[in-house]
Amino acid sequence: MALGKDYTGQDCSLSRGLELLGERWTLLVVQNALYGVRRFNDFQVRLDIPKAVLSDRLTRLTEGGVLEKRRYQPSPPRYEYLLTAAGVELWPVIYSLSVWSHRNIGGEPPRLFRHAACGSGLLPSSDCPECGRIEPGEVEMYPGPGPKRDDPVSRAMNRPRRLLEPVVPE
Amino acid sequence: MALGKDYTGQDCSLSRGLELLGERWTLLVVQNALYGVRRFNDFQVRLDIPKAVLSDRLTRLTEGGVLEKRRYQPSPPRYEYLLTAAGVELWPVIYSLSVWSHRNIGGEPPRLFRHAACGSGLLPSSDCPECGRIEPGEVEMYPGPGPKRDDPVSRAMNRPRRLLEPVVPE
């Protein structure tokens, strides 16, 4: 973790995970990648994060194997950051922490999730209560009662859609 | 989050959770509380964390309803920090992030976990593959192949034991 020093001396897997994921903003970047955000500018607009910090987080997540940077058009050169398989596996972690926060801190969720195939809401583990374990691509997100940000990226994200489906602002 | 500023402007539950749990060291404190660490000095010895930071994190977790501070003897006054019900609910989050880290970053785990009643290893969700959802108190931890710290608290923690069972060093 670039915060001060690393967690050397800790003996658990968790500390190694936190070196990569535990910095400020990092998990929110991954969450938005799961929601379909892919481009530098879209992350920046949606998160209101200093560009230098976003640049650092995207680089570290790419080096850490969570994201993959890809040029999606040759000219002018434009890039997108896609979740790797390892990155997609963070969905249960992020979802269960969101559920914990909603239950134990409060606030209305701006987005809800259900199994697209059967319509059931998800368990805190991100499993479907009817069908058991499901992949993020089978999860549909749709607007909930909570407040939403009002920027082009957030507006595009609030239309009902699958996880990982690319966000297209405007 | 005391890191710079808070995540005001974010619209998701996750950002509220990260304000409480997302700072450096915080999730490691909760993890050790699940492993049975309860006292200021024991956290400090086991984590090698600056005392000022530990003090801050314990205070914030207490204010946030994750820990409860209790005097366990009147004279000399001595305190312990116990997980609340909300704190115990963080076990699946912490376990699933540990499993992710082990799988995607590597390293040998110093501690393993199984359902005490049936002996099965846990799923990444912290459920038992045989029995389904289980409580942290039903989970037994025992030494794994990975390296272990060598301090009195860590040694006491490496004896096979239930989650939440108080650590007694010496």
Next chain:
DNA sequence: CAGGGTGGGTTCAATGAACGAACCGAGGTA
């Protein structure tokens, strides 16, 4: 009753991130 040990902290100077505004360069577009 003086001296030392323990638990649970606080204080402080130095270091290192985060912030936000400004800037930049390549490639469109009017």
Next chain:
DNA sequence: TACCTCGGTTCGTTCATTGAACCCACCCTG
């Protein structure tokens, strides 16, 4: 020619972390 967008980098200020030193109430020992 001038301006816009995307994807950044640079830089001075602010804020958190670090580690060493200190503190105090209470116990124990000689």
